[in-house]
Amino acid sequence: MEIFSYSYMIKAFICGFFLSLIIPLMGIVIVNKKISIIGDALSHVSLAGVMIGIFAGIQPMLGAIITCILASFFMEFIRKNFPGYQEISTAIVMSTGIGLASLMSGFIRTSYNFESFLFGSILTISNFEFYTIIILSLVIFFIFALLYRDLMYISFDESSAKLSGLKVESINRIFMFLIALTISISARTVGILIISSLMVIPVALSLQFNRGYLQSTILSSVFGIIFTLGGLFISFYLGLKPGGTIVIFGVIILIFMILLKKKR
Known part of the structure; x- marks a missing residue:
């Protein structure tokens, strides 16, 4: 239990618990809506937001939050103008994020550690980031x-949801807002290049059990917590990077479960 004698590890476990609880909740919806790539798109935008925050002299996390929220609304705007072509809005937003990050990198002269945002640095988060x-x-x-039933409905069939009287467009906007918040607050801790993996892998594992939607949602968060806390334990005692360890640990468990299921 030496790991709990360090205050930074306790903070990491607390943050890891909360993030691994909400990230798979976003994942269960995007997987069923078949828009898993949306996590990659907004994570690239969050990097641009981090750079904008540094350039503007504000907290990088605030810059990421504002930029991701604006990008999520921009994505919905494009999606409405290209109905039936969800991947177009995702590709455009991802390209915009990469281009903006590349552009902003030319304006930042300080030797800022962007690796902590790319691969995560959950062990070095500030008090502001912790409470945020x-x-x-x-x-x-x-x-x-609150929106669980509505999100479940639209994740499978938006057309039927509209016919039943649901305000699908409003719910989609709120959900995009939630994804933007989730990704922007996870960038510093989980890592921009890793967030989308933590959205999909726990969901993929929960689907191996062939349960109902509610049970799969709960299992996704449970597996997310197991991956994160287990990855933190492994990284601490083996001296590895936490973000990468969490993802690889999850992938190993997923492969093991797939092989076990096939054997049965």
Whole structure:
């Protein structure tokens, strides 16, 4: 239990718990809507937001939050103008994020450690980031819980949801807002290049159990928590990078479960 004698590890476990609870909740919807690539698109935008925050002299996380929210609304705007072509809006937003990040890198003269955002640095988060993650994670969780049935409906069949009287466009906007918040607060801790993996892998594992939607949603968050906390334990005792360890640990468990299922 030496790991709990370090205050930074306790903070990492708390942040890891909250993030691994909400990230798979976003993942269960995007997987069923078949828009998993959306995590990659907004994560690239969050990097641009981090750079904008540094350039503007504000907290990089705030820059990422604002930029991701604007990008999510921009994505919905494009999607409405190209109905039936979801991948176009995702590709355009991803390209915009990469281009903006490349452009902003020419204006930042300080030797800032962008690797902590690319691959995550959950062990070095500030108090501001710590409390921001906890508060926004709770907000995201409660909004998701309130919209759970509506999100389940539109994730399978938007057309039927519209016919039943659901305000599909409003719900989609709120969901995009939740994804933007989730990704922007996860960039510093989980890592921009890793967030989308943590959205999809726990969901993929939960689908191996062939349960209903509610049970799959709960299992996704449970597996997300197991991957994150287990990855932190492994990285601490083996001296590895936490973000990468969490993802590889999850992939190994997923492969093991697939092989076990095939054997049965």
